[in-house]
Amino acid sequence: MMFTNIDWALISEATIDTLLMTGFSLVFTIIIGLPLGVILFLTSAHQMLQNRFVYQVLSFVVNVLRSVPFLILLIVMIPFTRILAGTSLGVEGAVPPLVASAAPFFARLVENVLRELDPGVSEACRAMGANSRQTVLLALIPEATTGIVAAIIVTAIALVGYSAMSGVIGGGGLGDLALRFGYQRYQTDVMVVTVTILVVMVQLLQVFGDRLVARLNRR
Template sequence: MMDWASLDWPLIGEAAADTLLMTGFSLGFTVLIGLPLGVVLFLTGPRQMLANRAVYGVLSFIVNVLRSVPFLILLIVMIPLTRVLAGTSLGVQGAIPPLVASAAPFFARLVENVLRELDPGVTEACHAMGADSRQTVLWALLPEATTGLIAATVVTAITLVGYSAMSGVIGGGGLGDLAVRFGYQRYQTDVMIVTVAALVVMVQGVQVLGDWLVQRLNRK
């Protein structure tokens, strides 16, 4: 029988906080990079306002390459760059650059798909009123796509929670690091169970919050 009282709960709490920090900061940078990238992908795509085959092809290729690289490999490949950007390749700081590099292209593609699903009549109406591409995006497309963008953000946040756990393999900190060092290397099954349960709770919490926001906006 497992002795739950003997677990180092403060350490588990600290690891959970580190996971939330990694996910939160990474999600923020992912949205800052992925949202405009997704908008540009949409605008330069076929039959769009700023259709440009060359620009779209280059951006689409970069996005596809980054999305196709397994996260664990990306973690290792980016170690030198991570040290330059974050000053270290370990801990919460060291995990954020590869998390963003992996999630931003994923989020950008989701943004592009959300914008493509909008009624083309929205763009046509903006053009008829004399709006340029920037005004059309800021005043019409993004507000119209709000619920879809929130859903895309929720999916990305859940993906980042899973990726943050994987970063523990190379000392990325958080619950993943705890699971590797204690649950796997020291055969402490109780620690493994608690970390997995904590990750499940986080994912469920993000999903519930996202669903609530989408339903609230749909009612309006």
């Protein structure tokens, strides 16, 4: 392997694209997944807004999106992505399928975090006359902050892996670079560098997440 022959400018550009894909996708995933997870929790059995029909419909949609392999979802969503983002290539084209895959995953994590809370929190809020919105915003979310932050870190790490797969359809980033140069042109050094950068990204996210969660637990 001749690492001196690597186009480091191209590596840098691909790394930035991967960070942009992960960052934008994570923001939209939280915006969509957090409310969805809260609604799943509230409409489930024995909760404040118990509604079997709504819960089963939302749960079905979440399960379907979670069960579709990301590579297949990338291909299936190409027409929709073109309508939504104007292109199915590059960072813009990778964000919609990334969000479609990660938001249901994050929503289920949020639902599970809320289920682990002491039921007495909701009961105390109801006893004081709080409505559903007040209970969620002033009690449940603050109590579940540590778990939600941990879920965000897990989702961010998953998005790093998904973003690498988006290179199969020209999504850009390190995955695209690894496919075009590392695999198709047999440049093993490029493959090694891209994989190493992805591993470092995941490790940094995990270390940052662990420290943030530990700090929140001490409060």
